[in-house]
Amino acid sequence: MTMDAYRYEDGTISYPGHPRGPDGAEPVDTIDLSEFTAEVVTWTTSTATPPGVREPNHLAIVEFTIEGESVRAIGQVTTGEIEVGEEVRPVSVDELREPGAGIREPASQEWDGYRFEPV
Amino acid sequence: MERVAVIGSSMTQFGQRDEWIVELLSEAGLACLDDAGVDASDVEHLYVSNMASGEFEGQTGAMNALAQDIDATPAYTQRVDQTSSSGGAGIYAAWQSVASGASEMTLLVGGEKMTHRTTGEATDVIASLTHPVEYKHGVTLPSFAGLTARHYLDRFDAPRESLGKVAVKNHKNGVDNPNAQFRKEVDLETVLESPIVADPLRLYDFCPITDGSAALLLCPESVAQEYADEYAVITGIDGATDTHVVHEREDPTVMGGVVESGEGAYEMSGREPDDIDVAELHDMFTILEFLQMEGLGFAEQGEAWELVEEGDTERDGELPINTSGGLKSKGHPLGASGVAQGVEIYEQLVGEAGPRQVEADVGLCCNVGGFGNCVITTIMEAAQ
Numbered sequence: 001m002t003m004d005a006y007r008y009e010d011g012t013i014s015y016p017g018h019p020r021g022p023d024g025a026e027p028v029d030t031i032d033l034s035e036f037t038a039e040v041v042t043w044t045t046s047t048a049t050p051p052g053v054r055e056p057n058h059l060a061i062v063e064f065t066i067e068g069e070s071v072r073a074i075g076q077v078t079t080g081e082i083e084v085g086e087e088v089r090p091v092s093v094d095e096l097r098e099p100g101a102g103i104r105e106p107a108s109q110e111w112d113g114y115r116f117e118p119v
Numbered sequence: 120m121e122r123v124a125v126i127g128s129s130m131t132q133f134g135q136r137d138e139w140i141v142e143l144l145s146e147a148g149l150a151c152l153d154d155a156g157v158d159a160s161d162v163e164h165l166y167v168s169n170m171a172s173g174e175f176e177g178q179t180g181a182m183n184a185l186a187q188d189i190d191a192t193p194a195y196t197q198r199v200d201q202t203s204s205s206g207g208a209g210i211y212a213a214w215q216s217v218a219s220g221a222s223e224m225t226l227l228v229g230g231e232k233m234t235h236r237t238t239g240e241a242t243d244v245i246a247s248l249t250h251p252v253e254y255k256h257g258v259t260l261p262s263f264a265g266l267t268a269r270h271y272l273d274r275f276d277a278p279r280e281s282l283g284k285v286a287v288k289n290h291k292n293g294v295d296n297p298n299a300q301f302r303k304e305v306d307l308e309t310v311l312e313s314p315i316v317a318d319p320l321r322l323y324d325f326c327p328i329t330d331g332s333a334a335l336l337l338c339p340e341s342v343a344q345e346y347a348d349e350y351a352v353i354t355g356i357d358g359a360t361d362t363h364v365v366h367e368r369e370d371p372t373v374m375g376g377v378v379e380s381g382e383g384a385y386e387m388s389g390r391e392p393d394d395i396d397v398a399e400l401h402d403m404f405t406i407l408e409f410l411q412m413e414g415l416g417f418a419e420q421g422e423a424w425e426l427v428e429e430g431d432t433e434r435d436g437e438l439p440i441n442t443s444g445g446l447k448s449k450g451h452p453l454g455a456s457g458v459a460q461g462v463e464i465y466e467q468l469v470g471e472a473g474p475r476q477v478e479a480d481v482g483l484c485c486n487v488g489g490f491g492n493c494v495i496t497t498i499m500e501a502a503q
Contacts, residue, residue, distance in 0.1 A: 014367060016252045042273075042371065044265030045318045046257070050243035053257030061266055061366045072366045074266075076256045084273060096255045102243045103174060109251035 001092050003034040003114050005064075005071055013071040015064075031066060033073060034090040034114055038062035041072065045080050052101025056080065062088055062116055078117040090114035123217045124343035125351045125499065126336050127155025128462040133331035133450035134300040140172045140232040141184045143332040147455075148189045148228045151334035155346055157224065159191045164222035168199045168209030168229030169454035174244045176232055185228060195222075199454075202248050203403065205229065206333070206457020207358070207486025207495025213337045214353050214497075223342055229458035230332030241328045245453070248489050250364045261325055263365055263490040264404035265317025270371050271406060272319065275421035279319060283310040284427050285405040286323045286447055292434055293444025295474040300329050300450030324405040329450030333459035340502070349469040351482075355390060355498035357383025365490050372421070376494030377414030377485060384483070384496040385416075392416035395498075396479035397467050398438065399460035401487035402445040408432075411485050412440070415496070434477060442467065442475045457486030461497060468501040 006017030008025035017027055043060035058077040063070050076096060077088070096113050099106035129150035131143055138146070144167060152159055167182035178184075182196040201208035206229040213227040233241050246259045272279060287307055293299040305323060313322035343350045359379030362368055368375065385391060392415060400411040412423035417438060426432055432440040443449050443463035446456055464482035466472045479501070486495045 014364075016250065016364065042266045042270040044262055044269060044320075046259060046262040046265065046316070047314070048238060048242065048259070048261060048316050049257055050239045050246055050259060057257045057262070059256060059258060059262050059266065061371070074253060074256065074258060074366045084269070097257050102254075103240075103247050104254060109255060111255050113252075113255055 001112055002032040003090055004030045005033050007031055011069060013066060013069050015071050015073045033064055034092070036064050036066060037087050037089045037119055038064040038073070038116065040082060040084055040086045040088060042084060043077060043082050050102055052098035058082065060116055075113065076115045078115050082118060087119040088116035089119050091117045120218050121220065122340040123214050123337055123353045124340045124502065125353065125465050126338060126343045126347045127151045127157065128335050128465045129154055130298045130333040130459050130462050131331050132298050133329050133452060135234045136330035140169070140176055140178050140181055140230055141188060143232060143330060144181060144185045144228045144230045145188045147230065147332035147334040148185060148226060151226065151336050155336045157336060157346060159189050161224045162191045162194045162226045164213070164216045164225040165191050165194045165196045166199055166209050166212050166225065166227045167196070168205040168227065168458055169231060170200055170202050170205050171244050171453065172232065175236060191226065201493045202488040203453050204457055204486040204488030204493045204495050205454040206459065207497065209458060210335065210461050210497050211356055211358050211495050213335070214356050217337050217339055223338055225337045226334065227337065227458060228332060228334040229455040231452035231454045232330045233328045233452060234330050238328060253364065260490055261317045261404065264406055265320050267371055268320050268406040271409065274372065277424040280307060280311065281424035281427050282324060282405040283307050285402065285408045286310045288433055289402060289441045289445040289447040292442050292475065293448025296444045296449055299444045299448050300327055301448045320404065326403050326446040326451040329452040331450060331452035331455050333455045333462050335458060335461050335465065350502045351465050351468040351499045352502055353497060354500045355384035355388025356496070357387065358493070358495040359383065360493050361491050363492060372410065374410050374414050374491035374494065376491050377411050377487070380494045380496040381415040381485070384498045388498045390481060390498055394481050395438065395483045397442060397464065397477050397482045398440050399443060399463050399484040400440055400445070401485055402441055402447045403451055403487070407487060408440065411487070415483070415485060434475065439477045442472065442477060457495065460484035460486055464499050468499055
């Protein structure tokens with residue numbers, strides 16, 4: 001499993017990747033964000049979760065800095081004991097949410113991924 | 120280009136209703152035609168703003184069903200879906216149909232039937248608008264609000280109480296709206312001690328799940344004068360789109376779609392933020408009222424909370440915001456909400472807002488889809 005971000009021809013990075021980046025730039029490379037640590041930008045604990053989602057659900061927006069370029073990601077956090085500015089690392093999880101419990105077609109997307117864990 | 124007038128409005132009771140989607144749409148559509156004194160046979164275009172009647176109820180093609188039920192066939196019909204901003208997008212579509220000369224009488228009806236679903240199911244239908252990397256983590260619209268609220272409060276050193284005061288204000292306004300879901304004042308202590316939903320936001324920072332419908336009738340200004348002495352004119356309208364993936368935005372406290380659509384509406388109308396007398400903003404979550412106030416130029420970035428603290432956005436303040444009670448108190452039947460914002464501004468401009476009436480010649484409504492993903496801003500003015 002990887003956490004692939006796209007690097008575009010203008011040097012910017014996005015997660016997730018898109019067929020076109022800022023100003024129409026084409027992707028030229030992928031970067032596996034799971035190999036890096038990130039800093040917590042903001043976080044929340046959601047107590048009203050939809051079908052198939054753990055309750056409570058700790059979530060954070062984190063920022064990676066890779067070769068001077070920043071890229072953000074959102075994801076579950078392993079604990080509710082977290083602070084803005086804290087360093088976290090991605091840890092793999094086979095199933096972030098129960099496929100088929102919600103409205104989205106299970107085959108339409110992947111359900112494994114990474115949670116963020118304080119370093 | 121012909122100026123586009125609004126000559127009629129209606130809104131059903133918002134809340135938990137026994138009726139299903141087509142029945143709710145029919146109720147609002149017929150009431151709107153009655154309000155304007157226009158026969159259904161005169162309707163040339165019929166737009167239905169609705170996000171998810173297929174997902175909520177298993178009923179698609181609601182625009183076709185509505186056309187027959189209100190005897191508006193063979194009018195051209197179209198469903199408009201832009202998630203929570205479907206209503207605003209419907210105003211844009213209806214405005215385009217008249218401004219282009221394609222229709223001389225356009226009925227817009229927005230509606231949603233939601234309360235038969237559990238909170239979790241309804242939340243999931245709404246969250247289905249998210250990107251797969253968001254959805255698989257269980258990210259919901261309320262969780263976006265919690266993430267953004269924490270960032271805003273920390274960055275701008277704003278007191279948590281200021282968000283609570285948005286809820287207190289809008290509940291107070293809703294008391295005087297006979298069609299609001301909640302007609303009950305709440306005090307700040309109740310808001311701040313209510314259960315946490317998405318930390319740091321609590322239950323009273325969020326709008327409820329709602330059934331309801333609202334409608335507006337639009338026509339060229341030259342035609343309006345045949346039907347009404349008092350009417351409003353849409354002088355500015357624009358829509359804009361921000362990133363689908365919310366965390367990819369450069370500044371989490373700026374909604375680009377609000378800024379862009381606001382600038383477009385101001386430019387088209389020749390108005391500025393200082394010209395606006397009353398505004399309806401999309402307060403699905405209390406933090407959204409701050410972000411829209413700032414994006415629309417009513418406050419500098421990071422300072423909207425100060426206007427709320429000073430009472431400027433109260434009904435008797437310098438810029439009354441959400442005199443209807445907002446989504447917070449009035450309710451949020453997704454496809455109806457943007458239309459209902461237009462109904463409130465129209466009624467304020469023609470002097471039909473009853474106990475909620477403020478002095479207003481120019482009004483603005485801002486309808487937000489997703490978490491700022493799609494936005495429509497509309498400026499209406501009382502006809503002179």
